[in-house]
Amino acid sequence: MPDSLPPDSVGLVTPQTAHFDIPLALACGRRLEQYSLVYETYGELNADASNAILICHALTGHHHAAGYHTMGDRKPGWWDDYIGPGKPIDTARFFVISLNNIGGCHGSTGPTSINPDTDEQWGPDFPLVTVPDWVESQKRLAERLGITRFAAVVGGSLGGMQALQWTLDHPERVGHVAIVACTPKLSAQNIAFNEVARQAIRSDPEFHDGWYARVDAMPKRGLKLARMVGHITYLSEHSMGTKFGRDLRQDRLNFGYDVDFQVESYLRHQGDTFSTAFDANTYLLMTKALDYFDPAAEAGDDLAAAMKPISCPILVVSFTTDWRFTPSRSRELVNAMIHAGKSVSYANIDSPHGHDAFLLPGERYEAVLGNFLTRAHDQANRESAARCATAQETSHA
Amino acid sequence: MPDSLPPDSVGLVTPQTAHFDIPLALACGRRLEQYSLVYETYGELNADASNAILICHALTGHHHAAGYHTMGDRKPGWWDDYIGPGKPIDTARFFVISLNNIGGCHGSTGPTSINPDTDEQWGPDFPLVTVPDWVESQKRLAERLGITRFAAVVGGSLGGMQALQWTLDHPERVGHVAIVACTPKLSAQNIAFNEVARQAIRSDPEFHDGWYARVDAMPKRGLKLARMVGHITYLSEHSMGTKFGRDLRQDRLNFGYDVDFQVESYLRHQGDTFSTAFDANTYLLMTKALDYFDPAAEAGDDLAAAMKPISCPILVVSFTTDWRFTPSRSRELVNAMIHAGKSVSYANIDSPHGHDAFLLPGERYEAVLGNFLTRAHDQANRESAARCATAQETSHA
Numbered sequence: 001m002p003d004s005l006p007p008d009s010v011g012l013v014t015p016q017t018a019h020f021d022i023p024l025a026l027a028c029g030r031r032l033e034q035y036s037l038v039y040e041t042y043g044e045l046n047a048d049a050s051n052a053i054l055i056c057h058a059l060t061g062h063h064h065a066a067g068y069h070t071m072g073d074r075k076p077g078w079w080d081d082y083i084g085p086g087k088p089i090d091t092a093r094f095f096v097i098s099l100n101n102i103g104g105c106h107g108s109t110g111p112t113s114i115n116p117d118t119d120e121q122w123g124p125d126f127p128l129v130t131v132p133d134w135v136e137s138q139k140r141l142a143e144r145l146g147i148t149r150f151a152a153v154v155g156g157s158l159g160g161m162q163a164l165q166w167t168l169d170h171p172e173r174v175g176h177v178a179i180v181a182c183t184p185k186l187s188a189q190n191i192a193f194n195e196v197a198r199q200a201i202r203s204d205p206e207f208h209d210g211w212y213a214r215v216d217a218m219p220k221r222g223l224k225l226a227r228m229v230g231h232i233t234y235l236s237e238h239s240m241g242t243k244f245g246r247d248l249r250q251d252r253l254n255f256g257y258d259v260d261f262q263v264e265s266y267l268r269h270q271g272d273t274f275s276t277a278f279d280a281n282t283y284l285l286m287t288k289a290l291d292y293f294d295p296a297a298e299a300g301d302d303l304a305a306a307m308k309p310i311s312c313p314i315l316v317v318s319f320t321t322d323w324r325f326t327p328s329r330s331r332e333l334v335n336a337m338i339h340a341g342k343s344v345s346y347a348n349i350d351s352p353h354g355h356d357a358f359l360l361p362g363e364r365y366e367a368v369l370g371n372f373l374t375r376a377h378d379q380a381n382r383e384s385a386a387r388c389a390t391a392q393e394t395s396h397a
Numbered sequence: 398m399p400d401s402l403p404p405d406s407v408g409l410v411t412p413q414t415a416h417f418d419i420p421l422a423l424a425c426g427r428r429l430e431q432y433s434l435v436y437e438t439y440g441e442l443n444a445d446a447s448n449a450i451l452i453c454h455a456l457t458g459h460h461h462a463a464g465y466h467t468m469g470d471r472k473p474g475w476w477d478d479y480i481g482p483g484k485p486i487d488t489a490r491f492f493v494i495s496l497n498n499i500g501g502c503h504g505s506t507g508p509t510s511i512n513p514d515t516d517e518q519w520g521p522d523f524p525l526v527t528v529p530d531w532v533e534s535q536k537r538l539a540e541r542l543g544i545t546r547f548a549a550v551v552g553g554s555l556g557g558m559q560a561l562q563w564t565l566d567h568p569e570r571v572g573h574v575a576i577v578a579c580t581p582k583l584s585a586q587n588i589a590f591n592e593v594a595r596q597a598i599r600s601d602p603e604f605h606d607g608w609y610a611r612v613d614a615m616p617k618r619g620l621k622l623a624r625m626v627g628h629i630t631y632l633s634e635h636s637m638g639t640k641f642g643r644d645l646r647q648d649r650l651n652f653g654y655d656v657d658f659q660v661e662s663y664l665r666h667q668g669d670t671f672s673t674a675f676d677a678n679t680y681l682l683m684t685k686a687l688d689y690f691d692p693a694a695e696a697g698d699d700l701a702a703a704m705k706p707i708s709c710p711i712l713v714v715s716f717t718t719d720w721r722f723t724p725s726r727s728r729e730l731v732n733a734m735i736h737a738g739k740s741v742s743y744a745n746i747d748s749p750h751g752h753d754a755f756l757l758p759g760e761r762y763e764a765v766l767g768n769f770l771t772r773a774h775d776q777a778n779r780e781s782a783a784r785c786a787t788a789q790e791t792s793h794a
Contacts, residue, residue, distance in 0.1 A: 028652035128652045188637040188660040189629060195661045196625045199668070202654060203618040205602055221600040228593045229626060232586060240585040246691065253689055255425035255525045257599060257681060260688065263585040264592045271596070284654060291657065292650060294643065 008084045009076060010042040010067035010091050015107060018144050024102075024137060027130040027292075034116070037141050038107030039063050039099035042083055043091035045145070048387065050380045052147045053089060053373070054138060055079065055098040056155030056162035059230070059286050060278060062106035065098035066091075081361045088370035093377055094151065102137050103129045103285045111281035112213070124210025124281055131158075131293045135165045139173065149173050151380040152373055156180035156358035157325065158286065161293045164333075168295055171311040175383070176376035178315040178369060181322055181358035183329035184303055184336070185294040190324070193233055194287040197226035201280050210281050219280045224271035226283060231270050236321035236354030296336075303336035313343040313379075315372040317365065319357035320350050345372065405481045406473060407439040407464035407488050412504060415541050421499075421534060424527040424689075431513070434538050435504030436460050436496035439480055440488035442542070445784065447777045449544045450486060450770070451535060452476065452495040453552030453559035456627075456683050457675060459503035462495035463488075478758045485767035490774055491548065499534050500526045500682045508678035509610070521607025521678055528555075528690045532562045536570065546570050548777040549770055553577035553755035554722065555683065558690045561730075565692055568708040572780070573773035575712040575766060578719055578755035580726035581700055581733065582691040587721070590630055591684040594623035598677050607678050616677045621668035623680060628667050633718035633751030693733075700733035707734065710776075711741040712769040714762065716754040742769065 005011055021034040040063050045052060055065050057078075066083035068076055077083070077098075085092040100108040103126065111126040118125075142150065153174050155163040160182030167177045183190070201207060204222030212218055232240075244263035259265045299306035314337060318330035327348045337344040347368045351357035357365070402408055418431040437460050442449060452462050454475075463480035465473050474480070474495075482489040497505040500523060508523040515522075539547065550571050552560040557579030564574045580587070598604060601619030609615055629637075641660035656662045696703035711734060715727035724745045734741040744765045748754035754762070 185643065187634060188641040188643065188658070189632075189634040191643070191658050192625075192629045192637065192660050192664055195658075195664055196622060196629070198654065199625065199665070200597065200622050203622070225593060225597055225600070225622065228589075228596065232589045232593070235586075237584060237586040240589065244585040246582065246585065246588070255685075257595060257685075261585070261588050261592075263589050267589055267592055268596070288652075288654075 008086050010084050013040050013067040015040050015063055018141055020140055026127050026133045028128050030127040035102055035109035037099050039097055042066050042096040043094050045095040048384050049146045050384045052095045052150050054150050054153045056159035058157035058159045063098050063100040088366045101134045105279035105282040112279050121213045123213055128285055128288050130289055131161045131165045134162055135169050152176040152376040154178040158290055167310045167312060171309045174312050175379050176313050178372055180317040181325055181355055183325040184333045186291055191291050194291055196229055198284055198287060200225035220275040223275040223280055227274035228267045228271040233324045234355045238321055239352050239354055304339035307337050307340040310342045316346045318348050321352055322355045324355040405483050407481050410437050410464040412437050412460055415538055417537055423524050423530045425524050427524040432499055432506035434496050436494055439463050439493040440491050442492040445781050446543045447781045449492045449547050451547050451550045453556035455554035455556045460495050460497040485763045498531045502676035502679040509676050518610045520610055525682055525685050527686055528558045528562045531559055532566050549573040549773040551575040555687055564707045564709055568706045571709050572776050573710050575769055577714040578722055578752055580722040581730045583688055588688050591688055593626055595681055595684060597622035617672040620672035620677055624671035625664045625668040630721045631752045635718055636749050636751055701736035704734050704737040704739060707739045713743045715745050716748045718749055719752045721752040
């Protein structure tokens with residue numbers, strides 16, 4: 001490995017693609033006849049495939065969670081601070097899988113993929129997928145890789161919803177689950193912000209009812225606005241205040257609509273960058289997956305009853321200044337799990353960074369997650385040893 | 398008065414217009430050679446013009462604060478709960494003035510007015526006006542009406558900023574000042590939300606760089622988005638949750654982009670209504686007036702030093718669930734006034750309604766404001782009596 005990559009990096013990684021042609025029945029009632037998942041892996045799968053961790057991504061995330069694609073990459077994967085040798089998600093002992101979800105725009109089957117029935121992009125015809133749909137597709141990927149049980153499933157925000165869904169749908173297939181900066185369901189205000197983002201995209205004349213690719217257009221203005229409003233909800237008021245305050249970009253107010261304050265410049269830049277890098281139909285779809293997530297709904301709105309299937313230890317982590325999914329939302333989840341008699345640990349991490357804290361370095365957060373995954377590792381080893389002993393007994397019999 | 402108006406209403410009111418042709422120098426360096434202010438009055442001005450209260454409006458407000466324009470009006474003015482005989486702003490004893498500010502779109506000179514230099518609408522050429530500019534224009538209106546000193550100036554949100562500015566610029570002309578749901582300056586997050594609104598409007602292809610009137614267009618999509626995002630910040634998370642929760646508009650999810658949740662329907666409706674009723678250039682201008690307000694800036698960011706001119710009793714009111722301008726922002730103001738040795742009362746009103754609480758009925762809020770204005774009335778009476786005694790002494794001398 002070349003000298004210039006950090007020693008605790010997973011190094012250069014190459015995305016892989018798994019194709020599935022067994023139809024996937026979706027919550028919306030439609031089905032995907034075939035689909036591909038693009039994914040990356042870090043670390044080595046052990047002999048009995050007991051050391052795998054699944055990483056689930058958030059709203060605008062993707063499979064590239066750690067390491068570098070080329071030596072020229074300016075930045076590593078989105079969770080590189082947490083995934084690598086010696087890091088909380090320790091690739092010296094775990095085999096880590098990170099995928100792009102169905103509906104995404106980073107290589108997995110989604111709105112920008114070709115619909116085999118029409119030979120053009122799916123566009124707005126791509127079905128709305130839900131968190132349980134994703135879990136089902138992820139299970140198939142696990143099977144393809146020979147993994148029948150994850151040592152742990154880990155995710156933040158929308159990724160945390162997938163981690164939670166794993167323990168509800170396939171409790172026998174997960175040893176530990178970490179749910180970070182998450183909520184058991186979106187509030188009216190959460191939905192409202194998503195709806196503003198959707199309206200921004202859908203009312204952009206370049207949206208063309210979702211068929212923008214047909215006319216080689218892209219609703220960049222809408223995507224930019226969606227990202228700007230999203231970004232405000234990812235940062236805390238405090239971190240925005242500390243980072244920008246009322247600092248002016250120039251030394252005086254301009255009494256016009258050019259940028260006066262640094263925070264305006266920052267938001268415009270974030271929005272512009274995003275608007276050329278993300279697919280609008282994917283953004284719409286991902287926000288709907290957030291809105292629709294509500295595991296208690298099928299249990300008569302009784303969240304504790306909905307938690308009943310859980311059979312593994314759970315870690316819930318929130319951040320003090322997260323106002324998108326506040327600590328109180330995590331506590332709802334924790335309380336429901338306690339009420340249901342589950343083994344749940346909870347840490348509310350003191351951080352100034354708002355919702356974004358789940359992506360950022362933080363000593364206590366790293367320790368909490370790392371310790372939890374050490375227990376996941378120990379348990380997976382005990383299970384392996386037990387299986388091994390059973391197998392030996394059987395072979396000796 | 399016809400039977401069907403409520404007995405505690407100020408009844409039918411007719412807006413009036415005052416024209417000014419002495420140029421008004423603005424903070425931006427430009428000047429308005431002439432301008433009109435549309436206003437309403439409720440109650441009777443007493444003989445020595447000592448019982449006047451000025452109402453200052455907020456972001457999208459206007460002069461029609463109380464009563465009805467016609468018997469067919471579905472709704473009274475925007476602060477009708479607070480202005481009327483026996484109400485906190487009691488028209489049985491006060492003469493109440495409410496105006497539309499310069500830059501507005503409800504009759505006062507603003508972007509939709511004709512620019513006499515060009516004989517077309519000002520549009521985006523209308524100068525950015527500031528809170529101090531408005532106070533200066535309001536002072537001229539007061540003089541026109543024969544009022545040299547207000548018994549009180551009252552305002553909420555952006556209106557509260559004007560009320561505060563009055564005591565800083567013309568302390569001798571105000572007897573009492575009530576500043577409701579306000580802040581001494583916008584935070585980075587506040588500015589960020591305004592910037593999203595502005596970008597929504599300015600990036601709408603129908604905006605035409607602000608010259609939409611020339612082509613008979615209106616950036617309705619942008620205005621709708623601006624209103625939607627604004628609305629989220631006016632309501633508390635709690636009130637949105639109580640009002641809408643995750644209630645569906647129909648009995649099931651539609652797995653598409655039609656309205657699923659009631660809150661989406663509500664926001665779209667609010668946005669649509671607003672987008673046909675408000676002027677885009679005015680919206681831009683009003684948000685800039687918010688962003689620019691910062692009385693401490695000229696005092697080296699020392700808010701207490703900036704409060705030095707105040708010579709009258711101040712009431713500051715905040716609302717527990719207001720997250721646009723939180724109670725902590727009101728306390729900054731109160732603490733600065735205390736530090737500067739001013740007479741300030743502060744009430745943090747328990748309300749579930751967020752920022753909007755300042756417009757809504759509330760027993761404790763009404764009592765606090767009403768009691769404060771009773772003291773304003775008593776003081777104005779004492780001042781009148783003193784003037785009268787001085788005048789009699791003079792005439793007897």
